Amino acid sequence: MIAAFALILVCQLFGEVVSELFDLPVPGPVIGLVLLFVGLLIKRYPPKVLTDAADNLLMHFSLLFVPAGVGVVTQIDRLKGDWLPIAAALIVSTLLTMVLTAFLMSKLLPKAKPGETLEDGQ
Template identity: 35%
Template sequence: MKFLWQIGIILAACFIGEGISMLLPFPFPASVIAMLVLLAALAVRVIKPEKLHESSHFLMSNMSFLFVPSGVGIITIFDSIRGSIIPLLAVCILSTIITFAATSFTVRLLVRLQRRLSKGREVEQ
């Protein structure tokens, strides 16, 4: 029963995300809004992380099964995208490289900021 309550909390966040997405004057993914709603609820401690532990662990450990419908969908429309396979692969590879570069830049920036903050604290002491 506890597991169903946890899934219900996650579904409630999804429904709230859908509602907010419909109210926005521009298209925005409801799933992203739902994640932000859930993050906000966890951040302000409206929902305690322990209350979602079992369901989140279950979903994370079975995540590969959640990608099966997407893979099957791509296979069913493969004939339609066959002519665009090279541009699609190029976009995937390029976006992966950009994501890696942005992540690397962000990590380096944060490490530098952390070092500056720790040096500033050492000087004060």
């Protein structure tokens, strides 16, 4: 467990260093993600401790958003000034993106197997 966690941190640290060193606009954790993904592709069968550590980290992924979200208290003035464009962008653009992407994918993906579509009355 410790080794798995250390490996994840090493990937992130590597990402941060590369991002800083080459002045990349890509955040360090994303480079770390790519590094770990490539490592997994090479290894083929990842050790269970690693997948368990990752699953544990991601199980309550949404909890990790809370501290940053509470930051809303520092942004009240800006939100008051720009509330209409922010609210409109959040709601309209999110739903537009979702519907357009879902439409595109439902056309392009290979035909759905039984159980892969929503049945009526479900």
